[in-house]
Amino acid sequence: xxxxxxxxxxxxxxxxxxxxxxxxxxxxxxxxxxxxxxxxxxxxxxxxxxxxxxxxxxxxxxxxxxxxxxxxxxxxxxxxxxxxxxxxxxxxxxxxxxxxxxxxxxxxxxxxxxxxxxxxxxxxxxxxxxxxxxxxxxxxxxxxxxxxxxxxxxxxxxxxxxxxxxxxxxxxxxxxxxxxxxxxxxxxxxxxxxxxxxxxxxxxxxxxxxxxxxxxxxxxxxxxxxxxxxxxxxxxxxxxxxxxxxxxxxxxxxxxxxxxxxxxxxxxxxxxxxxxxxxxxxxxxxxxxxxxxxxxxxxxxxxxxxxxxxxxxxxxxxxxxxxxxxxxxxxxxxxxxxxxxxxxxxxxxxxxxxxxxxxxxxxxxxxxxxxxxxxxxxxxxxxxxxxxxxxxx
Amino acid sequence: xxxxxxxxxxxxxxxxxxxxxxxxxxxxxxxxxxxxxxxxxxxxxxxxxxxxxxxxxxxxxxxxxxxxxxxxxxxxxxxxxxxxxxxxxxxxxxxxxxxxxxxxxxxxxxxxxxxxxxxxxxxxxxxxxxxxxxxxxxxxxxxxxxxxxxxxxxxxxxxxxxxxxxxxxxxxxxxxxxxxxxxxxxxxxxxxxxxxxxxxxxxxxxxxxxxxxxxxxxxxxxxxxxxxxxxxxxxxxxxxxxxxxxxxxxxxxxxxxxxxxxxxxxxxxxxxxxxxxxxxxxxxxxxxxxxxxxxxxxxxxxxxxxxxxxxxxxxxxxxxxxxxxxxxxxxxxxxxxxxxxxxxxxxxxxxxxxxxxxxxxxxxxxxxxxxxxxxxxxxxxxxxxxxxxxxxxxxxxxxxxxxxxxxxx
Numbered sequence: 153x154x155x156x157x158x159x160x161x162x163x164x165x166x167x168x169x170x171x172x173x174x175x176x177x178x179x180x181x182x183x184x185x186x187x188x189x190x191x192x193x194x195x196x197x198x199x200x201x202x203x204x205x206x207x208x209x210x211x212x213x214x215x216x217x218x219x220x221x222x223x224x225x226x227x228x229x230x231x232x233x234x235x236x237x238x239x240x241x242x243x244x245x246x247x248x249x250x251x252x253x254x255x256x257x258x259x260x261x262x263x264x265x266x267x268x269x270x271x272x273x274x275x276x277x278x279x280x281x282x283x284x285x286x287x288x289x290x291x292x293x294x295x296x297x298x299x300x301x302x303x304x305x306x307x308x309x310x311x312x313x314x315x316x317x318x319x320x321x322x323x324x325x326x327x328x329x330x331x332x333x334x335x336x337x338x339x340x341x342x343x344x345x346x347x348x349x350x351x352x353x354x355x356x357x358x359x360x361x362x363x364x365x366x367x368x369x370x371x372x373x374x375x376x377x378x379x380x381x382x383x384x385x386x387x388x389x390x391x392x393x394x395x396x397x398x399x400x401x402x403x404x405x406x407x408x409x410x411x412x413x414x415x416x417x418x419x420x421x422x423x424x425x426x427x428x429x430x431x432x433x434x435x436x437x438x439x440x441x442x443x444x445x446x447x448x449x450x451x452x453x454x455x456x457x458x459x460x461x462x463x464x465x466x467x468x469x470x471x472x473x474x475x476x477x478x479x480x481x482x483x484x485x486x487x488x489x490x491x492x493x494x495x496x497x498x499x500x501x502x503x504x505x506x507x508x509x510x511x512x513x514x515x516x517x518x519x520x521x522x523x524x525x526x527x528x529x530x531x532x533x534x535x536x537x538x539x540x541x542x543x544x545x
Numbered sequence: 546x547x548x549x550x551x552x553x554x555x556x557x558x559x560x561x562x563x564x565x566x567x568x569x570x571x572x573x574x575x576x577x578x579x580x581x582x583x584x585x586x587x588x589x590x591x592x593x594x595x596x597x598x599x600x601x602x603x604x605x606x607x608x609x610x611x612x613x614x615x616x617x618x619x620x621x622x623x624x625x626x627x628x629x630x631x632x633x634x635x636x637x638x639x640x641x642x643x644x645x646x647x648x649x650x651x652x653x654x655x656x657x658x659x660x661x662x663x664x665x666x667x668x669x670x671x672x673x674x675x676x677x678x679x680x681x682x683x684x685x686x687x688x689x690x691x692x693x694x695x696x697x698x699x700x701x702x703x704x705x706x707x708x709x710x711x712x713x714x715x716x717x718x719x720x721x722x723x724x725x726x727x728x729x730x731x732x733x734x735x736x737x738x739x740x741x742x743x744x745x746x747x748x749x750x751x752x753x754x755x756x757x758x759x760x761x762x763x764x765x766x767x768x769x770x771x772x773x774x775x776x777x778x779x780x781x782x783x784x785x786x787x788x789x790x791x792x793x794x795x796x797x798x799x800x801x802x803x804x805x806x807x808x809x810x811x812x813x814x815x816x817x818x819x820x821x822x823x824x825x826x827x828x829x830x831x832x833x834x835x836x837x838x839x840x841x842x843x844x845x846x847x848x849x850x851x852x853x854x855x856x857x858x859x860x861x862x863x864x865x866x867x868x869x870x871x872x873x874x875x876x877x878x879x880x881x882x883x884x885x886x887x888x889x890x891x892x893x894x895x896x897x898x899x900x901x902x903x904x905x906x907x908x909x910x911x912x913x914x915x916x917x918x919x920x921x922x923x924x925x926x927x928x929x930x931x932x933x934x935x936x937x938x939x940x941x942x943x944x945x946x947x948x949x950x951x952x953x954x
Contacts, residue, residue, distance in 0.1 A: 264686070325910030392734065394741040409690045409734065 158360020161369040163294035166301045168349055168370040170437055172203075172377025173301070174253075174430040175345050177308065177403045177423075178260055180381055181388045183485055185396035188338025190324050192385035195338035196378055202493065203346025203374045209500035210353055211367045216507050218363070222353035222500070223448035229506035238499055239449045245495045246351060246442035247466070252484060253438050254278060254470035257431040259477050264404055265424060275471045282436035283463045286443065287456055290358050293440060297433045304429030307422050308380075311403070312387055314410035314419065323393040324386060342381055344489035347496035349374050351441040354448075400481070403427075439466065586654035589631060590716030592701035593678055594667035596637055600677075602644035603702040605631040605716050606652065607660075612713050630713045633705050641681040658688040662720045664733070665752060666694065667701035671784060671791035679740055679789075682733045690734035693723055696784035696791060698753040707754055709777040719778055723750065727813050728780045729804060739789075742906075744924060746787045746899035748803060751794060753781040785899045787924070793897045795890065802890030805850055805883060806902045806934070808833040814857060817882040819875065826854040826879060826940060837907045839915055845931040846904050850883060852938040859949050872940040880936035887934050898924040904932075 159167075184192030210222075217225045222242060227235035254275060262274045285292050328335075352370055359366035388402035391409075396402050407423030443462040447455035474480035587607040594601045611630045634651055638644030649656050664682060666675055675694070682688050697704055708715040723730055729748040731739075739747045755777045783800040785793045795803060801813070816825045830853040838845045856875070894901050905923045909916040919926060 267686070322906060322910050326913035329909075329913035393738045395734065395738045398737075398741070405690060405734075411691060 159290070159294045159355070159358050159366075161359075161361055161365045163298050164352070164356070164359060164366050165369040165373040165376075166297040167294060167355055167433075167437055168352055168373025169377050170297055170301060170373075170430060170433040171348050171351060172342075172345055172374065173304070173380055174427065174434045175256070176377060176381035176384050177427050177430065178256060178401060179481075179484065180342060180345065181384045181402050182397060182400060183341040184338050184381075184385045185389055185392075185402070186338075187341065188334045189330065189397075190326075190389050191328060191330075191335050192338055192389060193324075193382040194327070195335045196342045196382040196385050198335065199339040199341075199343035199346055200375070200378050202343035202497070203349050203378070204371065205497055206347055206350040206500050207352075207367060207371055207374065209504045210350070210356060211363070213500065213504055213507060214356065214363055214367075219357050221357050221444070221448055222503070223445060225507070226499075226503045229503045229510060231506075234506075235503075236449065238502055239445065241495060242353075242499055243442065243445045243449055245492070245499070246438060246445055247462075248488075249348065249351070249438045249492065250435070250442045250462075250466045251469045251473065252488060253431070253435045254466050255474060255480055256484075257428070257435060258470060259480065260401065260404075260427060260431070261424070263477060264401065264420070272467075272471045275467045278432070278435070279463050279467050281432050282439050283459055285436050286440055286459045286463075290355065290440065293436050296436070300429040300433055304426040305380075307426035307429070311407045311410065311419065311423055311426065312383065314412055315387065315391055315406050317412075318409065319387065319390040320393065321390055323390050340489055340493065341485070342378070344493040344496070346374060346378065347493050348438075350496040350500060351438055353500070354441045354444045355437070400477070439463065442466075580655060580657075584654050585657040586652055587657050587659075588661045589714045590663040590665065590705065590719070591661060592665040592667065592697070592705045593641065593670060594701050595670035595673055599637055599639040600641050600644050600670070601635060601637045601702060602641060602648060603633060603635040603705045604648065604656075605705050605714065606634055606656070607631055607714060631708070631715060635702065641677065642685075658685060661688060661692050663693050663695060663716050665701040665704055666696050666749075668697055668699055668791065670701075671696045671749075671786070674789045675736065675786070675791075676740055676789050679733060679736045683737045688733070690732065690737075692733045693720065694731045694733060694736055694749055695719070695723075695752045696749045698751055698781060698794070704752060704754060704778045707776050707778050711777075715778075719752065719780070722780050725813075726809070728800060729783050729807070729809070739786075744788050745903075745905065746785065746894070746897075746901040746924075748783040748795070748800070748807075748901045749786060749791075750780055750800075751782045751784050752778050754778050785894060785897050785901060787897065787899045792899060793893075795893060798886065799890045799893050802886035802888075803894065803901060805831075805833065805887045806848055806891060806932075808835055808848075808902075815854075815879065815882060817878055819878065822860040824859055824875070825857040826875075827857045829853045829855055829941065835902075835904075835907060837904065837911050839908075839912050842915075843931075844908060844912075844915070844919075844926065845933065846907070847933045847935070848887070850887070850934070850936045852879070852883065852936065854879060854938060854940050855942045856940060856944045859946075872943070876938045876940045879938040879940065883938060884934050884936045887936075891932055891934075895928050898928055900924070900927040904930065 180196070181192070184195055188195040213222075213225050213229075214220075217228060220228075223235075223239040226238040226242075229235065230238055257278045258271065258274050261278065262269065262271055266274060285296055349370060356366055356370065384403055388396045388399075388406060391406050392399060392402055399405050404420060404423050404427075408420045410419045439459075439462065443458040444455045446462065447458050452458070474483065587609075589605045589607050591605075592603040594603070608630055632652075634648050636644045636648035636651065638647055645656065664678065666678055670678070679694075682692060683690065705716075709718055712718045712721070722728075728750040731747060731749045736747070736749075739745050780797075782794060782796040783803070784791050785795060814825050814827055816823050818824075832851045834849045834851075836847045836849075838847060854876075900923065904927065905916075905920070909920070
């Protein structure tokens with residue numbers, strides 16, 4: 153029975169992809185155009201290691217403490233006190249991340265489509281679906297990713313295909329016209345987004361198949377996200393040239409401009425659908441990491457009681473914390489990437505260093521103790537706070 | 546889990562999600578932002594002129610009730626013969642948005658920019674600069690980035706009031722003319738891109754009204770009803786812009802010459818003298834390849850134009866288009882003609898210091914180091930930039946008729 157609800161490799165791939173893909177549509181193309189100009193696509197690819205580092209660290213941690221969540225690993229590797237501090241920082245990181253993603257989705261819907269609708273109402277609507285999914289459990293989240301992401305991707309490629317006619321590849325020249333400096337500056341932005349695959353620390357323990365497949369799938373999802381980002385960055389620059397850096401949502405504008413034989417036009421609704429499919433998946437994933445990490449830190453049996461309060465907190469912060477889109481954009485471009493990048497790489501690195509110093513190898517099996525502790529990967533009991541096979545009848 | 550619930554309970558358990566699902570469409574509309582389609586006033590085209598202390602905005606507002614219903618027949622078909630299908634509104638303001646808002650007060654419906662196909666800028670405003678117009682158009686989320694910009698030879702507002710009968714919405718007539726690609730096109734987003742780069746030159750299609758007049762009636766039958774040709778705003782060459790300001794005009798012939806150099810193979814008919822008599826060919830296909838060269842600090846540009854044509858009309862009695870060497874000769878003189886037109890356009894734009902061909906951008910992309918050194922002086926460099934134009938024209942087909950009808954025997 154319980155065999156059923158391990159996440160398949162494909163689902164993990166989609167979840168990992170969901171960390172990068174929504175931002176590839178929304179904010180990153182502009183940030184890349186702004187900082188790296190026509191070489192933004194290059195910066196998108198060069199930043200890839202930033203996402204691979206946390207994945208490799210998590211991989212090794214999983215080898216040492218199979219089937220455990222990051223909180224449990226931290227507690228064992230760093231000791232009860234330091235471990236809890238590290239886990240608390242992770243909770244803070246994911247809480248902030250949830251707020252940021254909520255605000256991003258909200259701004260897109262609010263600014264582009266519902267400018268007269270009060271912001272809190274849009275926040276509420278945006279949080280509705282992810283919260284209801286979270287209450288169903290991780291499996292529902294994985295299945296929703298499996299269903300929504302392909303749809304979003306197909307829509308996205310339709311949009312790219314629709315604007316092919318208007319592309320001026322000349323705008324992508326010269327490659328490296330200003331040397332490497334702008335590219336490295338620009339690469340910080342995608343790097344901080346790739347690093348957020350760290351959120352998978354709370355999803356990977358639920359894998360249904362072998363460790364290798366699961367982590368390879370996560371890496372593949374990350375890679376696919378980077379390729380998508382490089383593509384959207386290149387397309388928006390080839391379409392809008394120097395204007396790409398001035399449009400807050402160049403991919404939406406590209407969609408809005410599509411006109412195939414004067415018949416297929418005004419496709420912004422398609423862009424919004426694609427974006428929502430990806431964005432809400434990311435939001436659900438991040439919110440899951442947030443509430444699950446919190447429940448884990450507080451050693452609760454169940455994370456579900458925290459979903460609604462967590463969502464309420466996220467919603468309020470998302471609506472209140474930033475007074476304007478401009479304020480949010482400055483925060484999210486200038487301050488947040490460094491914080492996110494540092495935490496997403498440092499936290500797993502600290503825990504991993506602790507594990508290495510303790511000389512803990514993967515062979516010694518279970519640590520025993522509390523019953524909340526680690527169990528070997530294929531033991532098929534839920535990592536605590538336990539997840540019954542939610543949502544299945 | 547744990548066994549099947551009894552039927553009634555199962556039903557009750559599923560009612561909630563079902564109702565929730567049904568509620569989604571009601572929420573999806575977004576109550577605050579809903580505007581019924583009958584409450585929208587569709588602006589088909591707009592004209593902007595400079596007036597003391599601001600702008601005058603003049604628009605063609607579509608009157609859907611007077612449009613003939615698609616599919617004809619039925620009760621709705623009455624509009625076609627009736628009054629005009631648009632109303633012309635005008636308002637002034639210190640900014641374009643203010644003028645638009647004042648105009649909004651004049652009508653019951655909410656003015657909607659999402660279907661606006663054309664925006665015509667008056668000559669005086671164009672000389673002052675089109676930056677504000679493009680900002681208004683691009684910043685406004687409702688409007689389309691594909692809106693075509695045109696410049697009027699004179700005031701723009703009167704062009705809105707001219708209604709030739711060719712289309713139900715007068716502005717559509719101009720739009721269809723643009724679509725034939727015989728003129729340069731400048732969409733709002735393209736204008737924004739060009740404004741973003743300081744000192745960049747570009748072309749904007751120009752618009753002028755052809756005079757109305759009676760048709761030449763046949764003198765033999767005086768009883769015939771004389772048809773009055775309508776006044777018609779028609780494309781008339783292009784305005785030349787540098788840094789967003791109108792600096793001069795090209796006539797239709799020079800405009801098409803410039804299009805060859807821009808890399809936009811221009812279509813249409815070219816008439817060339819052949820042994821002293823006119824001969825027309827139709828450009829079927831054109832390919833333009835542009836290369837920038839840099840020898841030391843001496844930039845130059847090479848433009849290769851390849852054209853395929855079909856003969857459309859022959860006046861010369863001795864011409865036998867069935868003979869291949871004749872077609873070859875014809876191709877050569879066609880190449881000379883195209884080259885001449887391109888050179889004339891180049892000379893005209895050189896005098897204005899307007900690199901409307903984006904040669905500067907080619908250098909920026911392919912010779913970035915050189916470009917960084919010279920871009921501030923580019924207009925001066927462009928005035929004396931050597932441009933080599935090579936044209937290869939092939940007359941593929943003599944048309945439906947092989948030989949001239951009146952070959953002297």
